[in-house]
Amino acid sequence: MPPLTQFPISKVVEEKLIKLGITDEFDLLMHLPLRYEDETHLYPINDVPLSRIVQIEGIICRSEIIYRPRRQLVCQVEDGSGVLFMRFLNFYGSQVKAYSPGTRVRLLGEARPGFFGTEMVHPKCRVVREQEPLADALTPVYSTTAGLSSETIRKLIRGMLGRTLSNGDPHLAETLPDPILERLELPGFRNSVIFLHQPSADAPAALLERRTHPAWRRIKFDELLAQQLSMRMHYRRRRSGSAPVLLARNQLTNMLLESLPFELTGGQKKVVFEISRDLAATHPMQRLLQGDVASGKTVVAALAVLQAVENNYQAALMAPTEILSEQHYQKLSAWLAPLLAPLGATIAWVSGNQKKKQREIMLANIAEGRAMLAIGTHALFQEQVEFNKLGLVIIDEQHRFGVHQRLSLRKKGSGAFETPHQLMMSATPIPRTLSMSYYADLDVSVIDEMPPGRIPVVTRLVADIRRDEVTSRVQDACRAGKQAYWVCPLIEESEALQLKTALETRERLSLTFPDLKIGLVHGRLPLREKSAVMESFTRGEIQLLVATTVIEVGVDVPNASLMVIEHAERMGLAQLHQLRGRVGRSGASGTCILLYQKPLSENARERLKVIFEHTDGFEIARQDLRLRGPGEFLGSRQSGVPMLRFADLEQDMDLLDAARAVAEDLLCNHPEAARKHLERWLGRKSEYLQV
Structure with a gap:
């Protein structure tokens, strides 16, 4: 796409546009209006409807600065049918001069009852x-940034459209075959863009506002189609690549299954089959x-590791926290070490905080092939790990890793012509809806049942003023031989948020429960020390563990029956659900x-209501998506996945279904159209989707 420098704009304006994500001419055309103002007709002042944005015209018959209850500029405007007051609470001397008696003005604003009569406050x-x-035509209003007005953007886009219309510029050229547009009853791309920037005076305002007008639907469909095309192309490219053939030899895997004190659930068996087939x-x-919290994903991963080992290939397991990686190391060592020992093989654990000698031994075992399984955090993809x-x-917990981190580990693959298999x-x-869009390039397996005998955790919402009742509940549980967690969101003091620190909480609980052994775990x-505390808690030597959210994932202490989470209103749904699963x-x-802690914001009230009413992780995730939107849900800054700007996955499900079908059609029957469509919408952004 031509850069913005082809426009006669200043460097300052160009920099402001770049802040809005506008780097080329297509970006400018796709900077679609947030809303519209109707300046196509005038209302007589006497007939002005209240609480609506309307336009009136009249002559200022009186203008004065008053000082009660505060300094403000008040102008009286009349049009022959009545009088309306406009008030400016913040104003400049130039406005006082411009809005002098006898001046004809046109006002656009919300009319409402005021002290003197009908008024508009800070109208246009x-x-x-x-x-x-x-x-x-309706006047488009665009999103802006400091120092760049909507009017400036409006002029730039108007000029761009004029140039496009006059010389047949290819920016708005059609990328989709006519039969597809006819089948889906979608308008042309060119007409849709022009209409959204310059809707006629009689355009259906409600459809524009809800973004359900056919022109909006065309833009949304094109965006979804570009996403689907990119995902499917990467899916096809990956399937054309070469990977180690890891056959299901069922020797070590059967030995593990026979040694376990439990039988796999139907859901686990189903996903084990899917993964085993892929590895071969x-x-x-x-x-x-x-899989929901505690659904048994780790044993599925262990079986996949053994299938790799049976074919003389190594496996790597990366976890987001030291605690989780160590838990994986301990659990998988217990399961797999007896099976690997007769083969002369070991399991390595790579940690950023290991002693130099221990780390050197682990790295040597990995490099020389003695360690058939390497477990660690981000340390696994460091340069010295070969x-x-x-x-x-x-x-594990793949959404916590950035796109480059996942790619770095994968690049440590088995050879120049082979890419290792990847299980997230x-x-x-x-x-x-997210699985169909942002994960369309993946195969997805779901463990859809919990191990037998699991009783859903009971959730209680308790206001901070009832803290004494909570401490009594903790004491009763610990004296009955059970263990408990007390989770604090922050370790450092923050007066602004008024959160209790883990250190303060541990100190206070030690005074409250002098007879209990209380441990402390936090990220720093x-x-x-962290490992020692967790081991003591696992062995039952510590009865109450005060912790930050470092225990959110993977921590498995069967005797722990009670958890208290401080300031739960400040945590996200996924985090609360993960913590509850401990x-x-x-x-x-x-x-x-x-x-x-009261008072609760509306959003916090909604989150606590969801976590109180639901224990099913899929339903909680659906509600989380509704409350936060896909960008926050996916952690878009980390994922590298281009977020949807126009389409709404809840509202536009039919368009997503159609885009999936059309993507396959284009790739099979119209590859050139698919290439042009992707080039228009994604450009360089699609490179991240490979991981």
Whole structure:
């Protein structure tokens, strides 16, 4: 696309446009209006409807600065039918001079009852000539940034449209075949863009406001189609690549299944089959394993690791926190070490806080192929970590890793011509609409049932003023032989947020419960201390663990039956659900007490209501998407996935379904149209979708 420098604009304006994400001429054309103002007709002052944005014209008959109750400029405007007052609470001397008696003005604003009569506060005001023509189209209002007005953007876009219309500029050329547009009853792209920037005076305002007008639907469809095309192209490209063929030999895997004290659920068996089939293929697996908290994803990962080992390939498992990676190391060592030892193989754990000698041993075992499984955090993809023959990469809580981090680990693959298989795991279920759009390039497996005997955790909402009742509940649980967590959101003091720190909480609880052994875990604790505390808690030596959200994922202490979460109103739904999943893991009932502080914002009230009413992670995820939108839900800054600007996945589900079908049609039957459409919409942004 031609850069903005082809426009006669100043460097300052260009920099402001870039802040809005406008870097070329197509970006400018797709900077569509937020809303519209109707300046196509005038209302007589006597007939002005209240509480609506309307336009009137009249002559200022009186203008004065008054000082009670505060300094303000008040002008009286009359048009022969009545009188209306306009008030400016903030104004300049130039406005006082411009709005002097006898001046004809045109006002656009919300009319409402005032002290003197009908008034407009801070209306859009223009000095006009008598009989000055009205606008012949709705006036678009654009999103702006400091130092750049909507009027400036309006002029630039108007000039761009004029040039496009006069010389047949290709920016608005049609990319889709006519039969597809006819089948879906969509208008042309060119007409849709022009209409949205310059809607006629009689355009249906309600449809424009709700973004359901056919012109809006065309823009949304094109955006969704570009996303689907990109995802499907990467999916096809990946399937044409080469990967290690990891056949299901069912020797070590069967030995593990026989050694386990439990049987896999139907849901686990289903996903094990899907993953095993993918590993045996000649192209790289790219599969997302979804399962609610405590649904048994780790044992599924262990079986995948053994299938790689049975084919003499290494596996790597990356987790987002030191605590989780160590838990994985301990659990998988218990399961797999007895099976690997007869083969002369080991399991390595790579941590950023390891002693130099221990780390060197682990790195050597990985590089020389003795360690058939390497477990760690971000440290796994550091330059000094070299694999002998990596065939499988497993990423736990994949949404916590940035796109480049995931790619860096995958690049440590088994050879120049082979890409390792990749299994991503998440306990934050992906709602169907997101799975169909942002994860359309992945194969998705879902563990859709919980292990038998799991009783849903009981959730209680308790206001902070009832803290004494909560401490009594904790004391009763610990004296009955159970263990408890007390979770604090922050470690450092923050007067603005008035959050209790973990250190203060531990100190206060130690005074309250002198007879209980209380431990403390937080993100800044050295790894060895953190591990020692967690081991003591796991063995039951610590009865109450005060912690920050570092225990959010993976921590598995079956005897822990109670959790208290401080300032739950400040946490996200996914985080609350993950934390809640740390209790009630032994088959006995668990309780999670959410302590909140009043007053609650509307959004916080909604979140607490959802977590109180639901235990199903998929429903919680659906509600989370509704409250936050896809950008925040996916962590778009980390994922690298281009966010949708126009389409709404809830409102435009029919367009998403249509875009999926059309994407396949274009790729198979109209590859040139698919290429042009992708080039227009994504340009360089599609490169991130490969991971």
